[in-house]
Amino acid sequence: GNSVTQMEGPVTLSEEAFLTINCTYTATGYPSLFWYVQYPGEGLQLLLKATKADDKGSNKGFEATYRKETTSFHLEKGSVQVSDSAVYFCALVPGGGSYIPTFGRGTSLIVHP
Amino acid sequence: GAGVSQSPSNKVTEKGKDVELRCDPISGHTALYWYRQSLGQGLEFLIYFQGNSAPDKSGLPSDRFSAERTGGSVSTLTIQRTQQEDSAVYLCASTKDGYSNQPQHFGDGTRLSIL
Numbered sequence: 001g002n003s004v005t006q007m008e009g010p011v012t013l014s015e016e017a018f019l020t021i022n023c024t025y026t027a028t029g030y031p032s033l034f035w036y037v038q039y040p041g042e043g044l045q046l047l048l049k050a051t052k053a054d055d056k057g058s059n060k061g062f063e064a065t066y067r068k069e070t071t072s073f074h075l076e077k078g079s080v081q082v083s084d085s086a087v088y089f090c091a092l093v094p095g096g097g098s099y100i101p102t103f104g105r106g107t108s109l110i111v112h113p
Numbered sequence: 114g115a116g117v118s119q120s121p122s123n124k125v126t127e128k129g130k131d132v133e134l135r136c137d138p139i140s141g142h143t144a145l146y147w148y149r150q151s152l153g154q155g156l157e158f159l160i161y162f163q164g165n166s167a168p169d170k171s172g173l174p175s176d177r178f179s180a181e182r183t184g185g186s187v188s189t190l191t192i193q194r195t196q197q198e199d200s201a202v203y204l205c206a207s208t209k210d211g212y213s214n215q216p217q218h219f220g221d222g223t224r225l226s227i228l
């Protein structure tokens with residue numbers, strides 16, 4: 001079956017530090033890959049996506065590259081801000097007639113001033 | 114409305130009671146999904162609607178859970194004879210057509226607490 005594995009949190013950083021949140025997946029075929037962010041008391045919001053191998057998704061300074069050879073979609077940001085503190089979810093949608101997303105367990109990010 | 118709307122935002126009820134949770138998707142979105150998010154856990158898929166049909170009910174945890182969608186729009190998730198383990202945040206999401214490259218648009222969820 002399909003699965004998404006994220007690094008355990010919380011990840012605690014100082015403002016302006018470099019961020020990496022690892023995400024690896026298992027899926028048949030060619031899934032679409034997503035990162036979502038969840039702020040306290042809210043639902044998930046799309047952060048970025050990539051729909052084929054070697055695509056790079058980017059938004060608000062965050063980036064992730066779809067690596068089929070390593071089945072990874074790691075999230076990076078060069079300089080985090082306090083306002084980036086949230087829970088980040090990696091997800092895949094398998095395609096090929098199956099449209100049910102599989103989400104990782106989420107990684108909490110805490111950024112200190 | 115502009116986004117996915119869920120109601121109520123919070124629900125506290127006694128064990129054994131029935132509850133109904135409502136989701137109003139983005140206008141024109143044909144695909145609708147229900148998830149359960151327990152503390153410290155990821156999102157657990159419950160059910161998926163394409164229009165008014167539910168091609169995938171595989172995630173419903175027991176026969177106490179049911180869902181319907183009418184008019185290709187509003188959906189209700191019903192939990193009968195609630196148990197304490199049903200306490201969680203229930204999230205609804207919609208997509209335009211349900212294709213794999215489309216992002217999910219989420220509501221803010223209903224936080225359900227069973228006493």
